[in-house]
Structures are given as C-alpha cells and as structure tokens.
Amino acid sequence: MIIAATDGSPAATAAVEWAADDAARKELPLRVIHVVDRLPYEIPRYPIPGVQESIVQSGERILRDARQAVRTRQPGVEVTTELVYGVPAPVLRQEAEHSSELVVGSRGRGGFAGMLLGSVSSHVAGHVHAPVVVVRPAPATAYGEIVVGVSESEECDPALAYAFEEAKLRGARLRGICAWELPVHILGPEVVYDVEEIQHAFRQAATDKLGELEERFPEVEVTLDVVRGHPVAALVDASEKADLIVVGSRGRGAIGAVVLGSVSRAILHHARCPVAVVR
Ligand SMILES: Nc1ncnc2c1ncn2[C@@H]1O[C@H](COP(=O)(O)OP(=O)(O)OP(=O)(O)O)[C@@H](O)[C@H]1O
Ligand SMILES: [Mg+2]
Incomplete structure (x- = not known):
C-alpha cells in the first residue's frame, strides 16, 4: 500500500496526485492520511468553544478533496482516507512502517515564505524504512527521464x-550520475x-x-x-530535466547516527x- 500525507496545501495536493499516479503504475491501493494535532488548541482550563469540532470538520474536508483528486486523476485506483489524531511527523513515521512508500509534499500550510522544506517532510525522509517521495508543485512536464545517484557503496543499492x-513502469530512460571530488585535506604539493x-x-565502479x-x-x-564535482550540484542540475530523482538516504561519508x-x-x-x- 502507498500512503500519501496531506494537510490540504498545494504541495500536499501535488503529493496526493503523484501518489495516485504511482499507485496506478504499481497496481497498489492508496491510503490518504491527514493528521490532526489537537494539542495547540488544548489550553488547560480555558477551552476554546467549538474549536475541536471545527478542526475535525476541516480535516474531513481536506480528506474529501484529496479523495476527489485521486478519483479524477486515477479512477482505477483503490483509495481510502483516514483522519488520525496526533503529532504529524511521528504519526506518519509510524504509519509508513506498514507501507511500501510514503509520499509527502515539500512544503505544507505552515512555515514561512521562501522555506524550501517543511519540518514534517524533513522528519520523515530518511527516517523510515519505506521509500519517501517528496513532491513539489510543478508544471506537468514529462521529460521521460529518471535520475539516480550512483556510487560504488552498498548504501545505494535500494535506491x-x-x-x-520506476523507469521500467514509466517507460523512461534512466540517467545514473556519479560525482566525485578529490579529498581536500590531502592535497599537498607532494601528492x-x-x-x-x-x-x-x-x-568502472559505477558501470x-x-x-x-x-x-x-x-x-x-x-x-x-561521471562528473568531477560536488554531487549536490550535479544532481540538482540533472533534476531540471528529470521526472524524478532517486537518492539513497546516506552515502559513505555518513557516520552511524546520521x-x-x-x-x-x-x-x-x-x-x-x-x-x-530510499533507505
Ligand atoms: N497534519 C498533517 N497531516 C498529514 N500530512 C501532513 C501534515 N502536515 C504536513 N504534512 C505533510 O508534510 C508535507 C510538508 O509539510 P510541512 O508541515 O513539513 O511543511 P510546512 O507546513 O510548510 O512547515 P512547518 O514545518 O512549519 O509545518 C505536506 O505537504 C504534507 O504532505
Ligand atoms: Mg506544517
């Protein structure tokens, strides 16, 4: 099962649509989750009248809209929706453990203008076993190309x-990018x-x-x-003309805790x- 998380924002709607397409490609059912955090409104001894009911109502509306978006885009996909109470990031991490993929938007309804990645998306990507796809609202251009970062380490096998x-299901080309740099600290005149x-x-290793x-x-x-340069620059450049970019959660440089x-x-x-x- 694929899980899409929505808070009703434009990026989350893009995520729901992306998840619908992927569910159709992979012939999997789709579950759309909206997490309602009631805590910020639970002020001890000073209950705000009607607030609990209205946040539940707004959550139900968000889920109705999401279900409609899936139906319109991929009528063949089996879709269920669920309202869950709790703190979004930990709830989604837990739900994702029983899924084959979690799809979120890059941003949500919170944050500040100009922020590139919300706190919920950064707390789920790389933290769950299932692949996490982070979607940003974008014009629907299909380039027919998927980009993947390649290194010789085993960390990149699942990616x-x-x-x-994904390339097979979409009939897309796959572009592997292997970026390398000379380590700075041993660059002495004698080396x-x-x-x-x-x-x-x-x-050779990437091939x-x-x-x-x-x-x-x-x-x-x-x-x-195979590019001499920083992997971020190489991969971000390649993302300009790609439908999807796939990376592992960490490379060789990472220490255990990261x-x-x-x-x-x-x-x-x-x-x-x-x-x-993909972890
Ligand atoms: N309450 C929620 N229920 C379900 N999914 C959520 C919820 N909040 C966020 N998400 C998911 O996470 C994505 C990113 O939203 P996120 O909350 O990280 O960014 P933000 O709201 O812009 O910033 P902030 O970190 O201030 O909340 C959303 O597009 C959505 O997919
Ligand atoms: Mg948010």
Whole structure:
C-alpha cells in the first residue's frame, strides 16, 4: 500500500496526485492520511468553544478533496482516507512502517515564505524504512527521464533498484550520475593525482553497479554521467530535466547516527522535481 500525507496545501495536493499516479503504475491501493494535532488548541482550563469540532470538520474536508483528486486523476485506483489524531511527523513515521512508500509534499500550510522544506517532510525522509517521495508543485512536464545517484557503496543499492523499477513502469530512460571530488585535506604539493585514472576508476565502479540491475531490467535504457564535482550540484542540475530523482538516504561519508546524509538533505531542498529517498 502507498500512503500519501496531506494537510490540504498545494504541495500536499501535488503529493496526493503523484501518489495516485504511482499507485496506478504499481497496481497498489492508496491510503490518504491527514493528521490532526489537537494539542495547540488544548489550553488547560480555558477551552476554546467549538474549536475541536471545527478542526475535525476541516480535516474531513481536506480528506474529501484529496479523495476527489485521486478519483479524477486515477479512477482505477483503490483509495481510502483516514483522519488520525496526533503529532504529524511521528504519526506518519509510524504509519509508513506498514507501507511500501510514503509520499509527502515539500512544503505544507505552515512555515514561512521562501522555506524550501517543511519540518514534517524533513522528519520523515530518511527516517523510515519505506521509500519517501517528496513532491513539489510543478508544471506537468514529462521529460521521460529518471535520475539516480550512483556510487560504488552498498548504501545505494535500494535506491538503484527503486529507480530501475520506476523507469521500467514509466517507460523512461534512466540517467545514473556519479560525482566525485578529490579529498581536500590531502592535497599537498607532494601528492600527485592522475585525474584521468581516478575518473576511469569511478566510471568502472559505477558501470559495474548499474550492470547488476541492467540484467534484471533489460528494457530500461541507461546512461551514465561521471562528473568531477560536488554531487549536490550535479544532481540538482540533472533534476531540471528529470521526472524524478532517486537518492539513497546516506552515502559513505555518513557516520552511524546520521539517518539522512547531507547530500540527500541538500537535494530535498534544491531539486526541481520530485525526490525519492530510499533507505
Ligand atoms: N497534519 C498533517 N497531516 C498529514 N500530512 C501532513 C501534515 N502536515 C504536513 N504534512 C505533510 O508534510 C508535507 C510538508 O509539510 P510541512 O508541515 O513539513 O511543511 P510546512 O507546513 O510548510 O512547515 P512547518 O514545518 O512549519 O509545518 C505536506 O505537504 C504534507 O504532505
Ligand atoms: Mg506544517
């Protein structure tokens, strides 16, 4: 089952529609959840008359609109809606553990103008086992291309598998991007690098990595870009002309306690298209 979370905002509506399309592609049922946080209105000894009823009513309206949006966009998708009481981020993290995917908007109804990623989206991406897709409202341009970050580490295996699957279901091309940089701290005059050699080694490793999945997905057309530069710049650039960008939750640089690496976090902030974070 796919879960879409909505607070009724434009980004959340884009997320519900994205989830409807993905549910149709993957032939999975869709569950739309709205979390109602009653706590901010529960002022001890000074109850605000009628406020509880009206936030429940507004929640029910948000869910009615979401169900209608799914019906219009993907009439074949089996959709259920649910109003859950609690604090949005932890509730969604818990609900997502029983799902195959959680889809949220990049922003919501809170926050401030110019903010790129809301607190709820940043607390779910990389924190749940299921893939989390973060969607921003965008014009409906289809480029027929999915971008995936490729490194030689095992951390990126689930992301690659997810990207191949999406490319196959959409009949889209898959562009692997492997970005590398020389480590700054050992650049002394006595250290000599053969940049060509390094570039070649990265290309070899990334080609091997993609090769494993190309056998399983022979119908997917794959290209590989090996770029010397920062991975965030390379991936954000590629997101301009992509339908979806897929990243792992962390790379090799991450220490145990880090659940979402700095590259994935930066991409969630700056990508121009929906981002899937796959752990
Ligand atoms: N109460 C909620 N119920 C269900 N989903 C929610 C709820 N609040 C947020 N979401 C999901 O998280 C996405 C991002 O919203 P988020 O709340 O993180 O951003 P924001 O409201 O702009 O900023 P803030 O961090 O101030 O709340 C929404 O598009 C929606 O998918
Ligand atoms: Mg919010």
